[in-house]
Amino acid sequence: LGFDAYTLELDGGYISTISGKKIAHTYDRKKKKIDEKGFQINPDDTLVFVRGSITTRYAWLDTVTQLERAGFCCINSRHCFEVCHDKYRTMLFLAEAGLRQPKTVLIAHKNESTKAFEELGSNYPVILKTVTGSHGVGVLFIESEKNLVATVQILYKLD
Template sequence: MKLAVVELIDVTTDQRNRELVQIRRICEELEIDYQEFPVNVLPVGDWFDPDTVCIVRGSVKNRKMWLDKITEMEYRGCTMINTRNCIEVCNDKYRTYLALNQVGLHQPNTVLVPSEYDNLIDHVIQEAGLQFPLVLKTLEGSYGVGVALMESPLGLNGVIQAMNTRVDWDGAILQEYIPHGGDIRAHVVDNEIFGSMFRTPPPGDFRTNIARGGQGIVCELTELEKEHCKLAANAVGARWCGVDFIPSDDRENISPKIIEVNCAAETGGLEAALVGKDDEESAPLLRKIIEHFMVEK
């Protein structure tokens, strides 16, 4: 068996670089034939075959050629973690919402932002029964970028008008704002929970992303939460993903609200919670994931 880390990224981050170093070391220790594959540089060669497990990392925005390389790997019989379809669903927040809605999962009330016209935006908000404050999210985005809390119609309309002037503007969603003291990210791998952490936002922010300064501590999930996380992963077709949710006040009996499914969830936050921030070599979550896919394929 061989392992390829397929990088769907233009610019690397410290977290991604650290993850690559950890994967490289784990593969050396386990004597796994390993390759890093930046899709923006290399062609898909004969090394990719039915004995290759491809773990796709990063997100892609309007890069059809990059996604076509994922499709080529699929045609060559590689085991994809995850497939092109899963990547495209998870990289579109409204498609994710629709997929989760199809299986009856609880989510914040969500609508597409129709256009820059104030009256249409106001109409959509009214029809959905939404009230300010609202969470505005670009359809594509990661690390908490493109997410903002809108306090008033005037502020919302101003932001949307500004966004519509951007060449790369693809649209956005509006979501019901649910006040919370934090959320939970669970790593789901082939219908198992491999780890989870409770994340709290930094002072003055509502976003809990570790990349935005959020803090994580290891936590356990209830059976109900595990069930809903597995349903979410299956709904988007992910073999490995991060499921983010806001826990209910009665976690044993009341369903959580799923807020996002990340098909290339970073491991750094949970690894730091497991072993400490100063330990950059130990990577128990990544090791467990790699060992799993090398056996289960």
């Protein structure tokens, strides 16, 4: 299509400002060094596609914030990554958009699991999810109060 493209690896890459111009510098894994020349980017003609799981490092999220604040259109935005990374926030976001969600309560403290279950107003078995995780990781089938209390205590100990 005739568009210039530049892949900025966030692990080792960075954005600099030289003479008022934004330059993206990536880390070349094959050469094991930073591309010092970089690629000039401008909010008027640059679209930033943010790919991958950038939520594992705040510095990567902060790079997206830096670009957004400089006027760049980032797909996906930092807000999008933060909502999608957190199952509870995703549920709230979808509910606000009018999409039906299962009854959900947040267990805010390891000793509050029984109280949270009562607030849920449900019967066992229930599904317990960690706030993070994907592809079925952090999804637990809870069959009893004893199972709930023990599981929540373990999860809080590991957190």
